[in-house]
Amino acid sequence: MDNIDMQEWGTFKDCLKAPIYRWFTYPAGFSFKAAMHSFDQEKLVKGSTVYDPFMGSGTTNLAAKTMGINSYGVEAHPFVFPITKCKLNWNINIDKVYTELHNIKIKVRQTINISDEKKKAIVEQSFPELVLKCFLPNTLFELLIIRDYIRDIVDEDVKLFLNTGLICCLREVSIAATGWPYIAPNKIKITSLSKDGLGSYINFITKMLDDVHYFNFLYGDLTSEHHIFLGDSRDTTNIIPAETADHIFTSPPYLNNFDYADRTRLEMYFIGDANCWADICNNVRTKLITSATTQINRKDEKWQFSKDFITDNPEEYIFLKDAVENLGELRLTKGGKKSYDFLVLGYFNDLYKILKDNYRILKPNTTAKYILGDSAPYGVHIPTDELIAKIGCNIGFDSYRIDVLRTRGDKWKENPQRHNVKLRESIVTLFKKN
Numbered sequence: 561m562d563n564i565d566m567q568e569w570g571t572f573k574d575c576l577k578a579p580i581y582r583w584f585t586y587p588a589g590f591s592f593k594a595a596m597h598s599f600d601q602e603k604l605v606k607g608s609t610v611y612d613p614f615m616g617s618g619t620t621n622l623a624a625k626t627m628g629i630n631s632y633g634v635e636a637h638p639f640v641f642p643i644t645k646c647k648l649n650w651n652i653n654i655d656k657v658y659t660e661l662h663n664i665k666i667k668v669r670q671t672i673n674i675s676d677e678k679k680k681a682i683v684e685q686s687f688p689e690l691v692l693k694c695f696l697p698n699t700l701f702e703l704l705i706i707r708d709y710i711r712d713i714v715d716e717d718v719k720l721f722l723n724t725g726l727i728c729c730l731r732e733v734s735i736a737a738t739g740w741p742y743i744a745p746n747k748i749k750i751t752s753l754s755k756d757g758l759g760s761y762i763n764f765i766t767k768m769l770d771d772v773h774y775f776n777f778l779y780g781d782l783t784s785e786h787h788i789f790l791g792d793s794r795d796t797t798n799i800i801p802a803e804t805a806d807h808i809f810t811s812p813p814y815l816n817n818f819d820y821a822d823r824t825r826l827e828m829y830f831i832g833d834a835n836c837w838a839d840i841c842n843n844v845r846t847k848l849i850t851s852a853t854t855q856i857n858r859k860d861e862k863w864q865f866s867k868d869f870i871t872d873n874p875e876e877y878i879f880l881k882d883a884v885e886n887l888g889e890l891r892l893t894k895g896g897k898k899s900y901d902f903l904v905l906g907y908f909n910d911l912y913k914i915l916k917d918n919y920r921i922l923k924p925n926t927t928a929k930y931i932l933g934d935s936a937p938y939g940v941h942i943p944t945d946e947l948i949a950k951i952g953c954n955i956g957f958d959s960y961r962i963d964v965l966r967t968r969g970d971k972w973k974e975n976p977q978r979h980n981v982k983l984r985e986s987i988v989t990l991f992k993k994n
């Protein structure tokens with residue numbers, strides 16, 4: 561691989577500084593520079609097509625759009641998907657946005673004479689406890705007025721734009737220490753105490769409009785098409801034809817027990833997409849590939865390696881079967897009794913399906929690249945990158961290469977509770993010939 565600083569490619573840091581990419585801080589996101597570098601390396605040109613089966617906040621697709629490259633993307637998280645849709649639409653009617661913003665200001669100002677007690681009572685009726693803990697009552701009241709106004713907007717594009725802005729500025733005005741990805745409602749963030757909901761929202765929307773204007777100025781002449789789907793990338797036969805893509809650039813959920821559903825809990829509760837843990841489970845967790853123990857119900861009979869997986873991957877199956885048995889025994893000796901055994905099993909069953917579907921979608925003589933990390937649940941090392949590479953070759957890819965981006969996990973090395981397996985983040989490249 562070229563001599564470029566790739567340490568941060570698996571992180572969202574670059575995106576946090578870049579127009580449009582930065583709107584929604586998605587801790588699972590990767591660097592747009594990594595995507596662009598890959599497009600160059602694969603010699604993609606205007607009119608080529610890339611696919612991201614784990615689209616997330618749309619970094620691959622947005623990078624493609626800035627280079628005149630077409631894209632496909634699939635994302636299963638129902639909350640994240642519309643944010644990406646908004647980031648890819650630069651044809652927003654700015655006059656209409658300003659008109660609605662003006663109406664929102666009037667709407668909020670009309671409530672100026674409502675007493676603080678009444679505002680508090682209204683928000684308490686409207687939101688679950690987590691949301692109440694994260695905002696001052698008056699700020700939350702303003703945000704509620706804005707949310708409800710947006711719900712009635714008829715122009716779908718303007719509605720999506722204004723709603724995306726509202727979601728994206730929530731953590732900025734929250735008084736809770738909403739670090740990424742978790743929320744600490746009992747820790748107060750002093751800098752947010754003086755922020756007002758309406759002012760912060762208007763600033764955010766103005767920044768979004770500036771970003772769209774800037775990207776239109778830089779890249780508006782490039783034409784490209786972007787087909788994005790809210791769906792499941794384990795099987796896309798009904799939505800993406802075979803041999804569509806010149807390249808796949810993606811990052812699957814890592815095998816590290818990160819709960820994507822939990823990450824968006826505050827926002828989903830605020831918007832009204834979910835009211836409790838069960839809603840998050842039904843509306844999000846069940847839709848995603850297995851990557852967190854919170855998705856696992858041990859009574860479910862599905863936790864077996866699939867017959868196809870065993871047939872296609874005899875060596876990897878033997879390795880994983882041992883690891884799963886080991887983890888099944890280890891969990892009984894641990895306080896948390898985490899279901900890492902089924903997590904590993906479910907993860908590889910799912911990734912196997914994804915790789916097969918990805919192979920189908922690629923044109924001959926192309927590559928698929930996966931940014932991913934290995935893991936060591938309860939100290940049992942699972943070399944995810946090598947396993948994915950080998951499973952890829954078992955299902956038809958011609959060969960693979962693994963480039964290590966960085967080693968991870970050193971910060972825990974003094975902690976006796978933690979394992980001391982050195983972990984790494986890599987790019988796995990799979991080559992498809994015919």
Ligand SMILES: C[S@@+](CC[C@H](N)C(=O)[O-])C[C@H]1O[C@@H](n2cnc3c(N)ncnc32)[C@H](O)[C@@H]1O
Nearest residue numbers: 589590614616617619635636637792793848849
């Ligand atoms: C590591 S993140 C990718 C982030 C993305 N590269 C970005 O920059 O925002 C993995 C994504 O896969 C999504 N995902 C999980 N299971 C999926 C499935 N079955 N089909 C499609 N997407 C899925 C998750 O919701 C998450 O957004």
